[in-house]
Amino acid sequence: MNRNIIGISAFYHDSACCIIQNGKLVAAVQEERFSRKKNDPDLPVNAFMYCLNEAGISIADIDCIAYYEDPVKKSERQLWSGSQQISADSIYEMDPKHVTQQIRKELGYDGPIKIYEHHQSHAASSFYFSGFDSAAILTVDGVGEWATTTYGTGKNNKVDIFEEVSFPDSLGLLYSTITSYLGFKVNSGEYKVMGLAPYGKDIYLEQMRELLHLEENGQYSLNLKYFDFLRGKRMYSDELPKLFGVPVREKDSEMLQVHMDIAKSLQRFLEETMIKIANYLHAKTGEDNLCMAGGVALNCVANGKILQNSPFKKMYVQPAANDSGCALGAAALAYAELYPEDKIEPMHNVYLGPKATEKEIENLLNATSLEYDDCRTEGNALEKVAKKLAEGKVIGWYNGRMEFGPRSLGARSILADPRVLDMRDRINAMVKKREGFRPFAPAVLEEKMYEHFDIDHPSPFMLETCQVKSPIDMPAITHVDNSARIQSVNDHNPRFQKLLREFDKLTNCPILLNTSFNIKDEPIVCTPEDALVCFITTDIDCLVLEDFIIDKEGNEITMLEMINNNFTERGRFELNPNVYTFI
Structure with a gap:
């Protein structure tokens, strides 16, 4: 019999949902990827439905929903600190019963709900998925209920926080x-x-x-x-x-x-x-x-x-170290509490989101008049993409299940040759539409990373920087202080690993520039439709949807027509950009 625990973070920012099934994290996704509202704080209804679908269960099969912070303690802090921020709307949201009421009403769930503290959830999100039998735990953020920094330990399948700021x-x-x-x-x-x-x-x-x-x-x-x-x-x-x-x-x-x-x-x-x-x-x-x-x-x-x-x-x-990752921590705490004899599997990769089938992609492309290259029969898509990259083309890369967390790690990525002198400026200005000082990260074959970067351990989640020591000049990924935020790529993403090997064969460079597949102020793309919209409205040269390759060249008129037909319209949403959202 399956053991199914749902974890939810919501009503603040970075709303997300995950499911742990029999000790394994089988799905996790932020609501913004479905709603297309950056930092969407709403209850993750779409993410919840995806998690159930991915785990192959119905709502009746859920043993428990775990929520990532204590609404009572949070409302106490809000009332203490937020007298000038309180409005009629926020009074309702501050009601500690609001969370469980919304979960029951919007998700139609009538089973057990467990509540955990915010920094407990942060701590658990890191320890339970680390693979360590014991560890010290440090959590630091803006604010949870009252805590802003906590010190703790993880041992014997339990998390203990012994001090906080x-x-x-x-x-x-x-x-x-x-x-x-x-x-x-x-x-x-x-x-x-x-x-x-x-x-x-x-x-x-x-x-x-x-x-x-x-x-x-x-x-x-x-x-x-x-x-x-x-x-x-x-x-x-x-x-x-x-x-x-x-x-x-x-x-x-x-x-x-x-x-x-x-x-x-x-x-x-x-x-x-x-x-x-x-x-x-x-x-x-x-x-x-x-x-x-x-x-x-x-x-x-x-x-x-x-x-x-x-x-x-x-x-x-924890790769999703922000509040979205608290969904994982809450689920892990509930799982460890309900099934203390079970160990939770370490997180080896973050490919926990939805993917598209070949048929869905084919149907989407056939609904347009776009010309495309179907490489399924010959199986040579990666060779063709590597060649385009070596020619200096910018590639929109849609591959397998979407990543969980804020970093694109070779599933929803924009890729380019790191050796091209003006590539960083080009992508910042014409694709990402963002500030020119912003650096880009390298994705490197794990077996060759030590030849090029001064680091002595894998870094699969882009969560550390190190010095570049490569004999190859790579101005597009080397920051002004000679540092880079690397992603080491292994067989947890075999298709991306093969692409890097194909590029290495052509260029003797086992490294690609890898940045998130989105433009400024938009969430990372989730569906092939999202990828197509981003491709059409930017200067990306080529879009790769699994084994389908769409070149911009030769499709300009068709894409102009699609823009004129409002194919690319998107809603807008923004948190208050001037103050940290306490209420």
């Missing part, structure tokens, strides 16, 4: 505050600051240290005179620009050297602080293994520095 003191909110001050969106622009940092110098490090006081025992406190997020209108107070002597950067205005210097100083300060608290955690636990989760754990530069500068020997960062 509480709201409003928060490393995540400090990073988001500077993100907003630099003119980027809160909740989504933090990784842009990380990408901007290598262009600057850490000349504002002393000012950063004014913002947060770190104590010896793992605790820290913000200097709240520089922050205004409690009032819910913006992140920073008027004192912050005075501290730096630099006015707030307006959104989309010119990026000056001083902004790069502030970004560098922030990144250095985050790394410095994270190393200290990781060392504190090691001293308390004596563990060799470190598990990390929470939005701050997506800072891949800091992750690498922690491993280099702490006694921990191994690190596992």
Whole structure:
């Protein structure tokens, strides 16, 4: 008899659903991929239906739904901190009964619902899927119910949190505050600051240290005179620009050297602080293994520095370390509670989302007048794609099941030759439609990665940076500080691995530029239709839908007609870009 646990994160941002069946994570997906609303916070109804379908069960077969945070404790914190943010709508959403009512009403579920705390879910999302028998656990984000940072251990199939830092003191909110001050969106622009940092110098490090006081025992406190997020209108107070002597950067205005210097100083300060608290955690636990989760754990530069500068020997960062991954943690906690004798399988890959059949793709293409190459009979699609890449073409790559988490890892990717001098600028401007300073990541054959990158262990999820040491000049994936955020590719994605081998055969380069298959402010593509829309509305040269290849050349007139027929219309949705969403 199957054991089926559903995990849900919702009503905040990064809404997601997953299912653990007999100890194995069989499906996980964010709601935004179906709804096409970036950071969709709504109950993940579409993701829920997908999970049931993928697991081959009905709603009656669910043993338990696990929810990722405690609505009672969260509402207490909201009432304490959000008096100026409270509206008639938010009063309803703050009702602790709202979560279970919506799950029962919108999903039609009348079985058991288990509630776990936010940082418990973060911690479990990393430990249970790490493959470690025991580990220290560090979670760092903006805020959960009250906790913003937690220290814990995982052992004997249990997660124990023994200490926390509480709201409003928060490393995540400090990073988001500077993100907003630099003119980027809160909740989504933090990784842009990380990408901007290598262009600057850490000349504002002393000012950063004014913002947060770190104590010896793992605790820290913000200097709240520089922050205004409690009032819910913006992140920073008027004192912050005075501290730096630099006015707030307006959104989309010119990026000056001083902004790069502030970004560098922030990144250095985050790394410095994270190393200290990781060392504190090691001293308390004596563990060799470190598990990390929470939005701050997506800072891949800091992750690498922690491993280099702490006694921990191994690190596992949950690939969906943001709130979407809390769905996994809640499900794992419920599974371990209900079936303590069962072990949960480690997460070897993140290909947990939907895929399209050959017939579905064929029907889609035949419903248009697009010319395409069907490579199913000859089986030579990968050779043809590798040749196009070697010719400098930009490829939209749709392959198998979609990835779970914020990184594209060779299932829904835009691919290109990393050796081409202007490739980064071209993709940033004409495909991704985003800031030119943003770096791209390399995907590299795992068996050849050590020849090209200064790292001594696989990095399959793009969650660490390292120095490039390759004899090949790869300007498109090498950041200004000679670093790269690598993805090591093995047989967990055999088709992508074969493509890299074909490209290596042609070029003696086992590496491709790999970025997410989407444009600025859009979710990563989910369906072949989404991929087709992105292809048509950007300067991607060629779209690969499994064994079907569609070239832009020769299809221009047809695609223009499709645009004129509103084939590419999409709805828009955005969280408040000026303040971290507490309510």
